[in-house]
Amino acid sequence: MNSIIVPEKELNEECGIIGIKSLNKKQLAHDVYFGLFALQHRGQQSAGIAVTYEKSKVYYFKKMGLVNDVFDEDLLNQFPTGDCAIGHVRYSTSDSNNVVNAQPVVFYGRFGRMAISHNGSIINCDSLKSALMRKGYVFQSSIDCEVIATLININSENGLIEGVKRACEQLEGAFSFVIMADGKLIAVRDRYGLKPLVIGKRGDDVVVASESCAIDTLNGEVMRDVKPGEIVVIDEHNNITSEFLPGVKKNFCVFEYVYLARSDSEMDGRYVYDMRYDCGKYLAQLFKIDADVVAGVPDSAVVAARGYAEESGLPLVDALSKNRYVGRTFIQPSQSVREKGVRIKLNAIRNNIKGKRVILVDDSIVRGTTSNKIIKLLRESGAKEVHMLIASPIVKFPCYFGVDIDSKEKLIGWDKNEEQIGKIIGADSLHYLPLEYLIKACNGKKCDYCAACFDGKYPTDVDKFNCGKFLFDI
Numbered sequence: 001m002n003s004i005i006v007p008e009k010e011l012n013e014e015c016g017i018i019g020i021k022s023l024n025k026k027q028l029a030h031d032v033y034f035g036l037f038a039l040q041h042r043g044q045q046s047a048g049i050a051v052t053y054e055k056s057k058v059y060y061f062k063k064m065g066l067v068n069d070v071f072d073e074d075l076l077n078q079f080p081t082g083d084c085a086i087g088h089v090r091y092s093t094s095d096s097n098n099v100v101n102a103q104p105v106v107f108y109g110r111f112g113r114m115a116i117s118h119n120g121s122i123i124n125c126d127s128l129k130s131a132l133m134r135k136g137y138v139f140q141s142s143i144d145c146e147v148i149a150t151l152i153n154i155n156s157e158n159g160l161i162e163g164v165k166r167a168c169e170q171l172e173g174a175f176s177f178v179i180m181a182d183g184k185l186i187a188v189r190d191r192y193g194l195k196p197l198v199i200g201k202r203g204d205d206v207v208v209a210s211e212s213c214a215i216d217t218l219n220g221e222v223m224r225d226v227k228p229g230e231i232v233v234i235d236e237h238n239n240i241t242s243e244f245l246p247g248v249k250k251n252f253c254v255f256e257y258v259y260l261a262r263s264d265s266e267m268d269g270r271y272v273y274d275m276r277y278d279c280g281k282y283l284a285q286l287f288k289i290d291a292d293v294v295a296g297v298p299d300s301a302v303v304a305a306r307g308y309a310e311e312s313g314l315p316l317v318d319a320l321s322k323n324r325y326v327g328r329t330f331i332q333p334s335q336s337v338r339e340k341g342v343r344i345k346l347n348a349i350r351n352n353i354k355g356k357r358v359i360l361v362d363d364s365i366v367r368g369t370t371s372n373k374i375i376k377l378l379r380e381s382g383a384k385e386v387h388m389l390i391a392s393p394i395v396k397f398p399c400y401f402g403v404d405i406d407s408k409e410k411l412i413g414w415d416k417n418e419e420q421i422g423k424i425i426g427a428d429s430l431h432y433l434p435l436e437y438l439i440k441a442c443n444g445k446k447c448d449y450c451a452a453c454f455d456g457k458y459p460t461d462v463d464k465f466n467c468g469k470f471l472f473d474i
């Protein structure tokens with residue numbers, strides 16, 4: 001068996017969130033822990049849990065590290081029983097990487113202690129924060145969440161829900177929140193629905209989470225997605241009501257299906273697994289390649305490889321084995337640290353590829369460094385040819401909504417075509433799935449999705465917000 005050190009992945013999601021509202025006091029910290037564990041793929045830098053007990057008292061703990069490292073049985077047992085709890089796992093894309101920026105954010109406000117967990121990126125947050133600072137408000141961290149908490153507090157003179165609504169109306173960009181305050185659990189999704197958020201039940205408990213896999217983990221039943229622009233309120237008696245932010249314009253992040261979400265999650269009525277399988281199937285229909293075997297890059301591209309193999313009739317093999325016991329690579333957000341940092345080891349399974357013409361399927365190519373190393377590894381391990389198929393289009397534009405596709409210049413595809421990229425990564429051939437097929441695999445209409453990192457069509461005027469102009473007068 002040949003081996004090489006390669007980076008694990010080039011993309012990271014910003015955060016995973018969960019909230020549980022119970023009718024009775026119970027040990028919710030353990031439940032949140034298991035939910036966060038299911039959402040670990042969405043963020044590996046920090047983890048935190050907050051539990052409400054005795055009306056508006058909140059007990060919380062957050063620290064840098066993986067869920068499993070941050071919490072142990074003793075620590076979880078120190079949490080009081082409560083009827084509401086929220087949790088958070090974080091990967092930072094733009095903020096500094098220290099515990100001050102870990103979530104949930106817990107603060108004192110008009111309704112006693114409140115806690116917020118956030119997934120996404122508010123693109124006018126700096127403008128809002130500057131305006132608030134000029135008015136005398138102070139902040140201790142660089143995360144969007146603190147600004148949101150302040151806005152909720154300012155706007156709550158007519159009640160908490162009104163405050164949440166008025167605060168969210170001032171935010172532009174991507175956000176899914178769970179908020180714990182005044183005996184209630186509140187879940188909010190931005191008006192584009194960019195970030196996923198689902199609601200489910202477990203007996204009398206109501207659970208809200210970034211992905212359905214977290215609700216499954218708790219033996220709950222998924223009810224539905226929180227809709228774009230929806231504010232869901234779960235009150236003291238677990239009655240569920242909702243209202244909507246103005247200007248709803250659905251634009252769900254298509255990259256959630258491509259790579260970010262877990263294959264066993266269901267989003268918008270579509271299983272991520274099925275979508276990825278269909279992407280592989282479409283690749284087989286579009287690109288008939290003279291080859292001996294098909295393999296997927298673990299983990300997220302293995303399903304698409306299966307779709308390709310079953311549609312084409314070629315045998316599916318494991319070409320790469322991933323060492324699951326090496327720590328995560330990209331817990332550090334900067335490129336320089338990434339390149340120097342701890343790397344995940346992938347081994348080639350020589351017997352499966354020696355002397356063979358291999359079709360290698362991956363979900364995406366962002367910077368290109370990973371693909372280059374993997375192809376080199378396969379060749380050194382005896383593959384005669386390596387043809388690369390990508391189950392999404394060329395990534396050409398940055399993401400401003402919480403996924404660290406940060407600048408055009410770092411993207412291998414921003415100014416290159418398939419042939420040029422194929423040469424750079426050392427593939428015998430390279431093909432990408434066209435955008436219309438990606439959308440078809442999602443079972444939706446193009447207008448339902450943000451695919452801006454592929455086509456540059458952002459759901460909002462990002463240039464306007466990047467110029468730091470004020471949208472709202474606060």
Ligand code: SF4
Pocket residue numbers: 194252253254255256398399400401402403450451452453454
């Ligand atoms: S730009 Fe890409 S990664 Fe960002 S929200 Fe849109 S589809 Fe998702």
